[in-house]
Amino acid sequence: MTTHSLSVRTVSVDLGARSYRIEIGAKLLQQGLKYLLDWVAPEVPGKLRLLLVADSAVVETHARALALSLQAGGPEVHLLQVPSGESTKSSVQLQRIYDALVEMAADRRTIVAAIGGGVTGDLAGFAAATYARGLRFLQVPTTLLSMVDSSVGGKTGINHPRGKNLIGAFHQPMGVLIDPAVLQTLPDREYRSGLAEVVKYGVILDADFFEFLERNVTGLSARDPQVLSAVICRSCELKADVVRQDEFETTGLRAVLNYGHTFGHAFEALAGYGQLLHGEAVSIGMLCASRLAEKLGRITADVTDRQQRLLEALQLPVHVPSDLRDRPAEIVQCMLLDKKTEGRELRFVLPSRLGHVETVRGVTSEQALSVL
């Protein structure tokens, strides 16, 4: 992590020719042009053109400021609004982006930028990955989840009616701009849901970071800009380091990021639309996984207790909803269908201490269900 004058923190994502930087700091949206020019001007001669794809929920509050700052220096900026919500990761919205690119006669010098949460980033990133075999892509995440998770790692894509994220590509952005102040407008549940992924990084990779979170619950709840900036920076560093070692998900290393997600995805899917946000399901899922690790004799109860106390302090749910507890067969079925599962074997990422996890195979459904 480096911190320079205007207290901008930089995380370098080292991926050889696909390396890029994540810049985190106040008022970065108003300085968008400076970064854009830094990143692309040497490579792209002539007038820059940019398609800014914006979640309609942030158009007035954040996207206009970014568009204005970009236009001020000359680039031609086209703004395309997409509706809020998961259903926007669709072929219909993808087609709208392609249409806008055709309309503006996009060429290799055209940049696609996304401003919004993971939905906007995944959709616009996939358009950038596929239009004309790949356009430059800039990410401006506006949810905590997208800042610490979806904007790092280069996964882009849309949903198929039969399954989430089924159509996609790896396409690294040329840069990521994060202004923690945009989180001030994020609804409380969405914000806390993002905190679950932050806690996850502490558990899987960094016990000191976990302790930092424990000490800063008040600042986190108040969305204190200093605390947020530090937390976003460390989360991005931790994810970037995993991605660096397993960019295309081939070595299995990237699987550590799946802690709490095998249980979590099952809860999310079964709870019914909108009942549990992703991070809320992951919060409950992490505690199930941790309790499973206890049952298998891998950790002592205090490791689970600390996670539970922190998640509760951050007002995240920690108990499996009672109606789900009554559906064990469906939970197992969902976990077996999880795309990270191989064959008919249940596999979990489990802690062996705070800050370290391992993939554990051959867990029986009885063992898995015993922690609900």
Ligand SMILES: NC(=O)c1ccc[n+]([C@@H]2O[C@H](COP(=O)([O-])OP(=O)(O)OC[C@H]3O[C@@H](n4cnc5c(N)ncnc54)[C@H](O)[C@@H]3O)[C@@H](O)[C@H]2O)c1
């Ligand atoms: N590419 C990856 O590696 C990766 C990783 C994790 C998740 N994802 C994907 O990310 C998506 C979830 O992302 P998300 O949680 O950011 O959801 P999201 O993009 O749907 O945003 C959540 C909600 O917050 C609103 N919003 C966004 N920013 C706001 C702001 N600053 N102020 C007010 N409202 C705001 C949105 O309109 C939306 O209603 C899923 O589709 C998931 O598959 C991708």
Ligand SMILES: [Zn+2]
């Ligand atoms: Zn997640």
